[in-house]
Amino acid sequence: MSDEVLTAFDALFELTTRLGESMRADLGAHGLNPARAEVLLVLHRRGPVVQRELSQILRVTPRHVTGLVDTLAEQGWVARTPHPSDRRAVLVGLTDAGTAQATEMHRRRAEAARAWLGDVDPADLTTFRTVLGQVLDRLGSSGER
């Protein structure tokens, strides 16, 4: 019945809130916020990147990227280096501390995953993941990176 759908949706929504809060808290305890954490993860995945590209990946204005990088640089997690061939552009890359921080974030993510889903029945978990995948697939049309 439609009721089941509604209940599931509400639960998902509630979980969204909780997950978000939990993540914010965790990041905050490590001197980060979601936007800056995302920068670190992107740089960890792609290596050094020009600010302009970063702004497209993150879907924020170039101006805001300047601010994000300023902060992260002050914290010692990223560093700006001149672009080898384009003197307008700036390459942003992780420092050693930044790399360590990104690695740590992956570790904490795995830890959180275990804490949240670790004791779910394996078969149920598989179904759970399947449903999530299905929904995400159908949504795929909007907003892929």
Place this chain on the structure above:
Amino acid sequence: MSDEVLTAFDALFELTTRLGESMRADLGAHGLNPARAEVLLVLHRRGPVVQRELSQILRVTPRHVTGLVDTLAEQGWVARTPHPSDRRAVLVGLTDAGTAQATEMHRRRAEAARAWLGDVDPADLTTFRTVLGQVLDRLGSSGER
């Protein structure tokens, strides 16, 4: 394997992001944001409420409630009336337009639920809901209202 847990967690995370964006967009199209929408829903559920109580329900400062109510009153969705017995307090309640808006929100929520989960296999959906419930239960200790 732990990998399944991680994959599921990532998918869940991704979905929550999308859900949040989608909700924001939908609310925005109707002149609302999450905080103000929450006010409307609370008033719809509980009837007129004193601002102080509202601040506790929403977990924001009383000062911020003043602002939220100011805006919603300008938009014609809530109205302040004097508290019958306590002249310091103000009762905030939905106007007719506000009630209509809240009802509309419930309709749109049901619509969204169908759009997101409507074509999931019923048995899978049940498992999905169960897992969500399990996770929420275990998290229950923190932050109930």
Place this chain on the structure above:
DNA sequence: ATTCATTGTGAAGTCAGTTCACTATGTTCT
């Protein structure tokens, strides 16, 4: 050499939300 496009940043603004100080009212205690 000129024109046009692109990168990054200063200056200023918006929006959600907070803290602090203060007024008005309610409650309690003698």
Place this chain on the structure above:
DNA sequence: AGAACATAGTGAACTGACTTCACAATGAAT
């Protein structure tokens, strides 16, 4: 009744994330 204390709401000022606009420096195209 009066003093002392608690509570409800709001002005003023601030923080933090993010935007728009204008502009200087550089690069690409004609």
